[in-house]
Amino acid sequence: MKYRVNPKNNDQLSILGFGCMRFPRDEKEVEKQIIYAIENGVNYFDTAYIYPNSEAVLGRVLAKGYRHRVKIATKLPPYLIKKYEDFDRIFDEELRRLQTDYIDYYFIHMLSDVNMWNRLIDIGVLRWIEEKKQKGQIINVGFSYHGGREDFIKIIDEYDWEFCMIQYNYLDENNQAGKTGLQYAAAKGLPVMVMEPLRGGKLVTNLPKEVYKIWEKAHIKRSPAEWAFHWIWNHPEVTVVLSGMNSMEMIQENINAASQAEANSFTEEDYEVFNKVGRILKEKIKVPCTACNYCMPCPMGVDIPTVFSCYNDVEIEGKLMGKIKYLVQTSLKTDASNASLCSKCRKCEIYCPQKIAIGDELEKTAKKMEGIFYKPARYFIKKFMKL
Incomplete structure (x- = not known):
C-alpha cells in the first residue's frame, strides 16, 4: 500500500480509501473484507449518516480492536439540520453507531453551492464545529461537493477547511470542481479526497466496445478499473481515492493497484492510451463543452x-x-x-x-x-x- 501525507497534519493516509456506502448484506463477509483491507494497509474508511446501516456495521467491526489503526470519515447531512440542536442530535447518534468518541475526518455532506453552507452558518455551525474541535470530538472538518466549479472555489474561500472531497475521474476532468478545483484546493494546502473514481462502476461496465479494445492492446496489462485508478493517482494533488468495494476480489485488485501507483509517473504511452479513449468517448458527447467557463457568468444564472x-x-x-x-x-x-x-x-x-x-x-x-x-x-x- 502506498501512502500520501496530509499537508495539514502529517497524517499518513492510504491512497486507497474504503468507501462504505455499498456494503454487502452479509455482515460476516463485510467484517472479513474490512479486516483484510486493514491488514493490507487501508487506513481510511468513509461512511455517512445517510448510508443505510453503514456507520453501525463499521463501528461494530472496528470495535474489535481496529479503531486505533484507522481514520474514520463520516458526514453531516445539511438538509436534516433545521435548528442548532440538530447538530448534536445527528453527531451523537453517529458516535454511538461508530462506537467511538471522536471522528477523524468530518464532512459537511453534499454541498452544491455556497448558499447551502451559509444557511448552516446562520443556524450556528461555526460555533458548533469549534465546540467539537475543542472537545477533541472532531479532529478535522471538511466538505464533500456536488456542483459547479465557481461555487466550489467560493466554498473553499469561505472557511478555513482542513480537507475536501470531489468527484474526479478521467471523464470528469472538466466537470463539477474538475481539475481546476482540484489544483485550487491543493494550492490552498488542502488534502483532496476523490469519490466516484469509476462513476459507480460505469467506467468498468458501461463503456463502448472500442474502449475495451484499447485497454486490451495497451502496453501495460491493466483492467479498466486499474487504468482509471492509476489516472487519478497520477495527480499529486490527490490524497485519497475512495472505492466502494463490496467483494474480496475487488478489494484485492484495488489494493494491488494501490501498491504500485505513483504520482507523476505516466509516460507518453500512458497518456496516449487515454487520448485514444477520450476520442472515442467524445463521439458520444452531445455538446462539445470543455468547461472553460469563458461563457460565464450567465446574466440569467444558468450554470x-x-x-x-x-x-x-x-x-x-x-x-x-x-x-x-x-x-x-x-x-x-x-x-x-x-x-x-x-x-x-x-x-x-x-x-x-x-x-x-x-x-x-x-x-x-x-x-x-x-x-x-x-x-x-x-x-x-x-x-x-x-x-
Missing part, C-alpha cells in the same frame, strides 16, 4: 458548463441517473441554475472557443432534462431540504 456536463452524462449514466444528477447539481440550490432559465440573449456565445450555439443547446437540454415531473420534484425536495 452553463454544469448543465452541459449533466446533459452529456446521460449517454454514460443513463436517463434516470443523468436526470437525478441534473436535479442535484442545477436545481437543489438556493438559486437554481438550470437550462430553462436561459433567455437566449446569446451573449455567452461570443466568448465560446468551441463556437457552440449555447442558446439552442440549452433549449435542447431543457427539453431533455426538465420533463413534467421536474418542477414538482424540485419544489418538494427543496422544501424538504429548506433551500
Whole structure:
C-alpha cells in the first residue's frame, strides 16, 4: 500500500480509501473484507449518516480492536439540520453507531453551492464545529461537493477547511470542481479526497466496445478499473481515492493497484492510451463543452458548463441517473441554475472557443432534462431540504 501525507497534519493516509456506502448484506463477509483491507494497509474508511446501516456495521467491526489503526470519515447531512440542536442530535447518534468518541475526518455532506453552507452558518455551525474541535470530538472538518466549479472555489474561500472531497475521474476532468478545483484546493494546502473514481462502476461496465479494445492492446496489462485508478493517482494533488468495494476480489485488485501507483509517473504511452479513449468517448458527447467557463457568468444564472456536463452524462449514466444528477447539481440550490432559465440573449456565445450555439443547446437540454415531473420534484425536495 502506498501512502500520501496530509499537508495539514502529517497524517499518513492510504491512497486507497474504503468507501462504505455499498456494503454487502452479509455482515460476516463485510467484517472479513474490512479486516483484510486493514491488514493490507487501508487506513481510511468513509461512511455517512445517510448510508443505510453503514456507520453501525463499521463501528461494530472496528470495535474489535481496529479503531486505533484507522481514520474514520463520516458526514453531516445539511438538509436534516433545521435548528442548532440538530447538530448534536445527528453527531451523537453517529458516535454511538461508530462506537467511538471522536471522528477523524468530518464532512459537511453534499454541498452544491455556497448558499447551502451559509444557511448552516446562520443556524450556528461555526460555533458548533469549534465546540467539537475543542472537545477533541472532531479532529478535522471538511466538505464533500456536488456542483459547479465557481461555487466550489467560493466554498473553499469561505472557511478555513482542513480537507475536501470531489468527484474526479478521467471523464470528469472538466466537470463539477474538475481539475481546476482540484489544483485550487491543493494550492490552498488542502488534502483532496476523490469519490466516484469509476462513476459507480460505469467506467468498468458501461463503456463502448472500442474502449475495451484499447485497454486490451495497451502496453501495460491493466483492467479498466486499474487504468482509471492509476489516472487519478497520477495527480499529486490527490490524497485519497475512495472505492466502494463490496467483494474480496475487488478489494484485492484495488489494493494491488494501490501498491504500485505513483504520482507523476505516466509516460507518453500512458497518456496516449487515454487520448485514444477520450476520442472515442467524445463521439458520444452531445455538446462539445470543455468547461472553460469563458461563457460565464450567465446574466440569467444558468450554470452553463454544469448543465452541459449533466446533459452529456446521460449517454454514460443513463436517463434516470443523468436526470437525478441534473436535479442535484442545477436545481437543489438556493438559486437554481438550470437550462430553462436561459433567455437566449446569446451573449455567452461570443466568448465560446468551441463556437457552440449555447442558446439552442440549452433549449435542447431543457427539453431533455426538465420533463413534467421536474418542477414538482424540485419544489418538494427543496422544501424538504429548506433551500
